[in-house]
Amino acid sequence: MHSLDHLVTLLFWLAVAALAFGTMRRARLWRAGAAAPFNWAQLLTVPRRYLVDVHHVVARDPYIARTHMLVAGGAVAAVALVALNYGLALYWALLNGAIVLAAVVMLGGSYLVWQRRRAPMPRLSAGPWNRLPYTLAAFALGLLALGLLPSALLSGFFAALIMLALLAGTAELVLGIGTGGPMKHAVAGVLHLAFHPRAERFAMRSTALRPLDLAAPVLGVEKPTDFRWNQLLGFDACVQCGKCEAACPAFAAGQPLNPKKFIQDMVLGLSGGSDAQFAGSPYPGIALGGHSGAPEEPILSALLAPETLWSCTTCRACVEECPMQIEHVDAIIDLRRFQTLARGALPGKAPEMLGNLRETATQGGYDNAARYHWAVDLNLRQIRPGESVDVLLLAGEGAFDMRYQRSLRALVKLLQAASVDFAILGALETDTGDTARRLGDEATFQAQAAQLIATLSAVTFGRILTADPHVFHSLKNEYPALGGHYTVLHHTVFLAGLARSGQLKLGATSETRAITYHDPCYLGRYNGETEAPRALLRQIGVRLSEMERSGLRGRCCGGGGGAPLTDIPGTQRIPDIRIADARATGAALVAVACPGCTAMLEGVVGPRPEVIDVAELLAAALEVQP
């Protein structure tokens, strides 16, 4: 037995102690957060969540998927073998051979990390992350030498060199969690997967916001410690890969928001410090070094500028892209709730809209009796309390928009052509309160929801049909928590069903221009519905030219989350970027399925593709024109 082996054993146990100490230290920061359910058994869910859910996201970039598999797989295998052979002081030559294999795999992965970091894309963070290929390689090389060379033959100098390499690698691996280094993600990531604040997302598409107790002493989040502890843990899982940054429409438009920086700012909040050391892209237009936070200090405006908070369109593109399954939008809404409910500090036209909702149950302050003026000549049946109908049509706020009324009329034409038994609520219809909720005004949302639920419970219907994905999402996913349980259908899904069953007879479209389809976030990402509108368009003979960002990864139009109301300036407008996406496909026509998207995309000035709702294209292709 050589003394080098004993040194490695010593190093191993020292490392275990350092890791345990560091984890406890970090856990103390997380535990300062608000209460959340906790159960050790949730740790058992980690392998499945890691291998299925995390892999599903990471695999979109095969290079980094392979890289991580090699590095992390090699490292885990090597560490496990070292634990066996050196930790338990077995010192078997056979296990040394296995360590060599694992180290070779890890070294290969480290090479790929190095390749990636030679010319990093702008979304990646530099700083401590740039040393990672070297420390990882040092660890792998140390293990390789340890396993390959019989320790008895080593000179003292060479043994010292091996120990130095192992020391450097081990320090990187185990000190990260305690000091906030890059390898913090390994520990925090595993725990985050186990104790995820939105555990439902591993079973199904989960996008509903959680209801806020309006009697709670603190409404929303003011200080970092107002976050639930597992949200704080989630922030620590961030690997700063910047995929959220690359997907964020507000960042692309030069608005002062960067989801990656936002999460890192929340990390600063829980651990304390200034953002001067942040090694990634700053919020556009806000220089680094001006913000700092502490666990018991208000987040706004010392740590986070209000403009950053109100730039978010809640499109969830960042959440969709995040390999670590971090919930950016939930954190944004928690912060907004405090700003709105406890401070009343909303920018732009948002306060006016919320006042309108409270007083008229419409966002624009309209007379509710005018909601169905567009349908005055369509002989629609207006349901009265006590009556029943199969399909109840809710128009939403788009009913007051003269442009969107054309889409609604097209939808009615299709329903009548398919002889659907449907009715409207007419002047009884009130707003769902969805936009109020995105702006953090949970009080107004819950009041609006109670009003609409009371109206809906006075009539009998089979299904609710709406052309507005925001109404759809709100009723389908968020009303159940408030006691409203309905079968809700978006018009594209409902019409696709009618077309499939032959009840709706569609001919071929006369449209000869190239067409692309823009996925509304609240239909696609929020509800996973990307196929129905495409199936309908295929059926009328449209050959879609897809935009680069489409389906679940579609780019926001800029109209979500109350962003048109808060109207935070950037260097360009989000809808302009989206129309540029459409132009790049050569499309002369953008098919849409949301009143918000219609309004945003039609607001683009200059020559641009025409913006037409799917329902309008279908109505023009009806086999028998009524």
Next chain:
Amino acid sequence: MMPPQLKIAALVSVGRNPASGAPRAARNDVLALDAALGLAREVSVLHAGDAAPALHDYLAYGAASVEVLPLPPGADALAPLAGRVAGYDLILCGQRAEAGQGSGMLAYRLAKALNMPVVSAALEISLLGDEVEIVQFLPKGQRRVVRVSLPAVIALHPLAPRNPRYVYASRRAGRLLSAPAQVGAPLPASPWQSEPAVKKPQKLKPPETRQGHARLLGAIATESKGGALVREGSAAEKARAILDYLRANRLIGF
């Protein structure tokens, strides 16, 4: 800095949303409340009338409590308000109520009853010792600065540049306080009568299509402006002629 003993009252009423008619905090009174809160931490917020739910909106806009002086329906709010605010240094209110008579007279009558000066159309108010300086609204963008000694009644202009914040937490924390019932005098008889509004018919006029030179000639000539006199034919044919004319001149859209 102002002396701490300054007593400020804000008078608030129940307004109504013009589109839905829903009761709400009157916009103008919200500005008065906000201005009062800008001058002092403690403000007595007073309402003469019923303890209506809409008064909770004033709590959201920053009132710690709203004191309700009960008033029989149709009674004049002057006497109970004048009795309550006697001894106050500054009394702020909106210029005109959104519901009820909305005569805009309250500030004047209150000032007369309390023998105080009154300033209306106030945009900005600043305290200068025992005086207040007021920027007053005048039409066409003009402004006037006036000074008045305390105590005084000041009516806020609806365009006062303030940014009141609706805060749910302070609505939740605030309370409506009811004062003992008062017997108010009946309102002075109103010289106004109410009747339903009648939409007046609008004269449709064809757009001018002639060029400048022709229009100039038309202005100095007295000849007819065109059109046709239809004397012959059935009522349907005459109606058709009118319809054709309206369509030709794009006066109707169908």
